[in-house]
Amino acid sequence: MTQNEALDILKTGANVFLTGEPGAGKTHTIREYVAYLRAHGIEPSITASSGIAATHIHGQTIHSWAGIGIKNHLSDYDLDAMSSKEYLVKKISRATVLIIDEISMLGAGTLQMVDQVCRAIRNNDSAFGGLQVVLVGDFFQLPPISSYGSNSEFAYESPAWKSLSLITCYITEQHRQEDGDLLAVLSAIRRNEVEEMHFEKLQSRITTKEASPEGITRLFTKNVSVDALNDESLKKIVGLDYEYEMQSQGKVSMVEALKKGCLSPEVLVLKKDSVVMCTKNNMNAGFVNGTLGRVVDFQKGTDYPIIQTRDGRTLTIEPMEWVVEEDGKIRARITQIPLRLAWAITVHKSQGMSLDSAVMDLSDVFEYGQGYVALSRVRTLSGIHLFGLNQKSLQVHPEVASVDAHFRQVSDKAMHSFRALEENELKNMHANFIRACGGNLVPVKNVKPGKKISTQEKTLALLEAGFTISGIAKERDLNIGTIIDHVDYLVKNGSFSKESALNLCDPRLKLSLPIINKAFDKKGTIALAPVFSHLKGVYSYDELKLARVFY
Numbered sequence: 247m248t249q250n251e252a253l254d255i256l257k258t259g260a261n262v263f264l265t266g267e268p269g270a271g272k273t274h275t276i277r278e279y280v281a282y283l284r285a286h287g288i289e290p291s292i293t294a295s296s297g298i299a300a301t302h303i304h305g306q307t308i309h310s311w312a313g314i315g316i317k318n319h320l321s322d323y324d325l326d327a328m329s330s331k332e333y334l335v336k337k338i339s340r341a342t343v344l345i346i347d348e349i350s351m352l353g354a355g356t357l358q359m360v361d362q363v364c365r366a367i368r369n370n371d372s373a374f375g376g377l378q379v380v381l382v383g384d385f386f387q388l389p390p391i392s393s394y395g396s397n398s399e400f401a402y403e404s405p406a407w408k409s410l411s412l413i414t415c416y417i418t419e420q421h422r423q424e425d426g427d428l429l430a431v432l433s434a435i436r437r438n439e440v441e442e443m444h445f446e447k448l449q450s451r452i453t454t455k456e457a458s459p460e461g462i463t464r465l466f467t468k469n470v471s472v473d474a475l476n477d478e479s480l481k482k483i484v485g486l487d488y489e490y491e492m493q494s495q496g497k498v499s500m501v502e503a504l505k506k507g508c509l510s511p512e513v514l515v516l517k518k519d520s521v522v523m524c525t526k527n528n529m530n531a532g533f534v535n536g537t538l539g540r541v542v543d544f545q546k547g548t549d550y551p552i553i554q555t556r557d558g559r560t561l562t563i564e565p566m567e568w569v570v571e572e573d574g575k576i577r578a579r580i581t582q583i584p585l586r587l588a589w590a591i592t593v594h595k596s597q598g599m600s601l602d603s604a605v606m607d608l609s610d611v612f613e614y615g616q617g618y619v620a621l622s623r624v625r626t627l628s629g630i631h632l633f634g635l636n637q638k639s640l641q642v643h644p645e646v647a648s649v650d651a652h653f654r655q656v657s658d659k660a661m662h663s664f665r666a667l668e669e670n671e672l673k674n675m676h677a678n679f680i681r682a683c684g685g686n687l688v689p690v691k692n693v694k695p696g697k698k699i700s701t702q703e704k705t706l707a708l709l710e711a712g713f714t715i716s717g718i719a720k721e722r723d724l725n726i727g728t729i730i731d732h733v734d735y736l737v738k739n740g741s742f743s744k745e746s747a748l749n750l751c752d753p754r755l756k757l758s759l760p761i762i763n764k765a766f767d768k769k770g771t772i773a774l775a776p777v778f779s780h781l782k783g784v785y786s787y788d789e790l791k792l793a794r795v796f797y
Contacts, residue, residue: 247661249275249521252415254672255664256380257282258681261373264651265348265415267432269600269621272382272773275417276345279380283343285689286680287699288382290343295383295390296350306570307347310503311337312360325366331563338367341377342683348597350381350615353390354404361406366397373409373630379681381412385646386436387597388615402649416657427629435618438647440640448640450622451630458605458631463523463538465620467604467613475590483517490514490565498577500570508568509595510582516541516551523588526566533561538588538602551583556602556650591641593620602629603743609634687721698789705732706741712720715750730791738797747795755789762793 249271256262256279264272283290292305311316313334317324328334346352361374368375383662385400391464401407427447434444445760457469466472494501505512511524516522524537532555539553545562552562563583570578593606594615601623608617664672680687686704688711708718715733719726733750736742748756762777762785769776774790785793 247417248419249278249417250480251661251664253278253282254419254676255413255415257679258675259361259378259674259682260413261379263412263414263653264380264383264417264774265384265414265657266419268384268387268438268619270417270419272316272384272417273347276347276380276382280345282689283683283685284699286683286685286687287690287704288342288444288680288683289684290345291337291341292345292347294347294348295356296348305345305347306358306500306547307357307503307507307678308352310500311344312363314356314359315362317359318355320362325362326570328363329367335367337586338364339373343378343380344374345380345382345615347382348387349381349401350385351383351390352401354399354407356390357401358406361404361409363525367493369525373406373411379410379412381410382406383639385650386642387619388594388613388617398406399650400646413660414657415660416654422563428621428624428630429515431627431797432618432622435621435640435642435648436650437643438644445640447627447634448630451627451632452635453605453631453633455633458633459603461715462631463521463588463592463601463604465596465604466590467590467593467608471607472590476587479589480515480517480587482521483519483667485517485519488516488544488551490516490583493565493581494579496570496576500578501580504580506640508580508582509591510584510586512582514585516585516587518543520587521589521593522551522553524563524584525586526568526584528566528584533563534558534600551585553585581632596620596623598674600625603631604629605631607633608639609636611636611639614638614641614646618642683701702732702735702741705729709733709736709742709746709750726788727791730795734795744796751792755785755793758785759793759796762790763797766794766797 247463252264252275253260256264256275264275266272274772280292291311293308293311294305294307310318313328313331314320320328346357346360364375364377365371366375370376370378373379381401385402390400430439430446431444434440464475491509492505492508492511492514494505509523509744518541520541522539522541524539525532525535537555539555539561541551542554542560543551543552545552548564550562550564552560554560563585565581565583568582569576596604597619602625604620604624606620608620611617621630667675670754677687686699686707688707690699690703690707704722705718708721713721715726715729718724719729722729733742733747737744738746751759762781765777765780766772769780771777772794774787776792777790778785778787781790
């Protein structure tokens with residue numbers, strides 16, 4: 247299934263499990279869907295299973311969104327208490343679309359609790375209280391961990407998963423790996439069919455610490471190894487320290503969640519020649535989350551670091567924001583230079599990134615999927631430099647290989663079913679879902695995250711789509727006079743031209759404009775009642791209101 251086909255299915259309002267191999271474009275598809283919803287006046291609830299994943303999508307953890315925190319069970323008392331929390335009730339009652347990213351790391355029990363909370367607060371016994379639920383992830387990646395540190399059941403084993411009647415959209419495009427040899431190895435790992443030839447390809451990438459290239463990120467399975475190498479490498483550099491302290495504002499618990507998930511540290515210390523990695527996407531500035539470089543200087547006056555990327559580009563890295571959004575408003579934000587020391591990072595923190603190259607030690611892999619996640623971060627086999635492998639580093643969870651085959655099969659069925667639909671039928675399904683969510687049928691252009699769409703902007707979108715005043719009134723369930731007020735406002739602030747507004751008048755009113763203008767002059771007022779009376783009720787109040795736009 248392609249990204250566009252998955253997007254078409256999402257727009258119908260169906261509950262969806264969006265999956266695919268690393269680099270297939272799952273995050274891109276979700277961003278496109280979020281932009282589509284916002285353009286139609288619908289604000290989705292964007293969450294993820296971990297703080298790190300949440301920062302990638304400008305969301306919050308599902309634990310925070312649902313108010314469950316670190317609980318592993320909800321009693322009737324818990325649900326009653328949560329149902330009395332005004333902020334939680336307001337947020338969940340108003341929600342229409344719930345997105346949960348990195349679903350592989352969310353345990354079955356947690357998903358079940360989210361379902362319970364949504365049903366209780368929304369007073370609706372449908373799955374998740376009737377929300378559209380979009381689950382995103384790849385179960386070949388890191389598995390769920392319980393609050394006690396032991397392995398937990400996968401989300402797909404939860405009764406809540408089954409209750410959703412999910413349509414599986416398995417994206418088969420590939421936008422990360424550019425190398426057929428690496429793709430063959432990764433595909434073999436996914437199928438649990440690693441053969442000698444695949445092992446030999448990886449063996450050819452074995453190197454030593456002394457022979458490994460400089461300035462390339464090291465991936466380790468344990469935090470202690472990462473911190474030790476980064477601290478040791480920074481201390482070796484002779485030169486001034488440049489220190490950047492993270493700024494924050496908003497609700498303390500949300501700020502703390504952002505800090506926990508942010509790949510940039512609270513206090514970032516850099517020196518000239520530090521090896522760094524960008525921790526956010528900034529296409530305009532020329533870098534993405536995972537871009538590697540070296541600090542070559544600091545900007546005069548601001549001390550912002552200037553880095554040289556591996557492809558030779560020189561970029562000045564300015565502070566950026568990580569935010570939590572709810573109901574279209576920013577509830578918490580942190581601001582920091584979007585860099586981190588990158589002589590080394592953990593495999594866990596690399597999930598979701600794309601790297602040009604990496605040195606990795608997979609000799610102490612202790613969890614299913616760790617080796618696969620590390621290898622799949624890199625675009626080409628030649629970009630992988632291995633210190634070692636162990637037996638578990640090329641293994642994925644045996645149960646996942648079986649269920650993945652099922653996901654592919656049901657995705658193919660869904661794809662063929664939707665391809666058989668007539669174009670108009672699919673468009674009607676999209677329109678019906680927008681209406682059901684209370685959105686505007688015609689999209690408003692250039693809607694930024696967190697920006698609330700005004701009622702006048704919604705009317706403008708319909709005007710630009712060719713709707714008549716009466717048509718807009720019917721579509722928006724407003725009276726005609728209100729829509730004319732919107733037209734007047736839009737003309738005055740320059741969003742809609744008088745010429746376009748004139749086309750909204752019927753021929754009779756157009757011909758009568760000079761007469762009506764004279765009446766406004768004679769009465770010396772723009773109030774409608776005196777003019778209505780003067781013209782003896784020949785023109786309705788709505789006609790006079792529209793004529794007043796041109797007075």
